[in-house]
Amino acid sequence: RKEVEQDPGPFNVPEGATVAFNCTYSNSASQSFFWYRQDCRKEPKLLMSVYSSGNEDGRFTAQLNRASQYISLLIRDSKLSDSATYLCVVKGAGYSTLTFGKGTMLLVSP
Amino acid sequence: DGGITQSPKYLFRKEGQNVTLSCEQNLNHDAMYWYRQDPGQGLRLIYYSQIVNDFQKGDIAEGYSVSREKKESFPLTVTSAQKNPTAFYLCASSMGTHDNYGYTFGSGTRLTVV
Numbered sequence: 598r599k600e601v602e603q604d605p606g607p608f609n610v611p612e613g614a615t616v617a618f619n620c621t622y623s624n625s626a627s628q629s630f631f632w633y634r635q636d637c638r639k640e641p642k643l644l645m646s647v648y649s650s651g652n653e654d655g656r657f658t659a660q661l662n663r664a665s666q667y668i669s670l671l672i673r674d675s676k677l678s679d680s681a682t683y684l685c686v687v688k689g690a691g692y693s694t695l696t697f698g699k700g701t702m703l704l705v706s707p
Numbered sequence: 708d709g710g711i712t713q714s715p716k717y718l719f720r721k722e723g724q725n726v727t728l729s730c731e732q733n734l735n736h737d738a739m740y741w742y743r744q745d746p747g748q749g750l751r752l753i754y755y756s757q758i759v760n761d762f763q764k765g766d767i768a769e770g771y772s773v774s775r776e777k778k779e780s781f782p783l784t785v786t787s788a789q790k791n792p793t794a795f796y797l798c799a800s801s802m803g804t805h806d807n808y809g810y811t812f813g814s815g816t817r818l819t820v821v
Contacts, residue, residue: 601749629807640797640812641750684749692757692804694740694765699749 600624601698603685609704614675618701620685621667629688630661632670634681635700641684644670675705709734713798713813719821720785720792728783728816730798737803739781740810743767744795753796756781757804785818793820 603620610616622630630647645652647659647668658671668685685698711732720726732739738757742750752765756775770789775781781800785792795817799810 605747631809633809638795640815642812643809646807646809686809688807694752694755694804695810697742697750699747 600696601685601687603683603698603701605699605701607702607704609706610675611706612675612677614705615671615673616675616703617669617671618683618685618703619667619669620698620701621665622685622687622696623666624687624689624696625663625666626690627666627687628690630659630668631686631688631695632657632659632668633684633686633697635684636681641697644683672703675703677705677707679703680705711798711800711811711813713796713816715816716814718816718818720818721821723787725784725786726818728785728796728798728818730781730783730813731779732781732800732811732813733779734800734811735778736800736811737778738801739775740799740801741765741771741773741781741783742797742799744797750797753783755804792818794818 632644633641634644635641647661651660656673660669682700682702684700714729740755741753751767754773756762772784797815798813801810
């Protein structure tokens with residue numbers, strides 16, 4: 598089983614739509630979780646951390662389900678500028694490095 | 708402004724050549740990392756360093772070497788032993804490998820073998 602799995606997409610949605618991505622991780626000892634955004638041919642940028650109780654940042658909502666080992670990202674009222682690849686990222690316990698999923702591509706059309 | 712600077716942005720390498728990619732940060736971060744990204748693939752860890760004069764192999768270290776002589780700098784050498792070096796190379800830093808914050812990335816170097 599891959600460490601961090603995501604549906605590669607692409608997810609094609611019209612402006613204003615709500616879209617959700619899921620991600621599963623294999624290491625039950627994982628401690629920290631993130632969503633990164635990567636534009637075409639650019640570096641990844643931190644979108645938001647994911648907390649156990651769930652958290653929201655404007656139009657973006659992240660949820661964590663430790664029992665099922667999955668993370669979700671919900672984007673409401675999609676904008677053209679949301680078109681990008683969204684990377685699910687997991688960190689193990691203690692002194693460990695980040696493990697990245699391959700990403701889910703989102704295309705928002707007018 | 709604090710950040711990470713990678714250079715060059717584009718690099719062309721001939722077969723059998725060693726090339727060095729530069730990564731400098733002024734964020735006062737202890738930990739630095741090198742990742743490789745291939746089309747349609749996730750980021751794969753090459754090497755990382757938690758402190759000066761110390762570094763560890765990541766998942767795909769073969770054919771690469773690094774040094775960490777200064778806190779600010781973590782150059783990556785792609786040696787001739789790396790059979791398929793064409794990729795997008797990303798350098799990142801964080802306060803440490805023990806913290807729960809994400810990484811800050813540089814803008815990357817695109818390496819092409821010609």
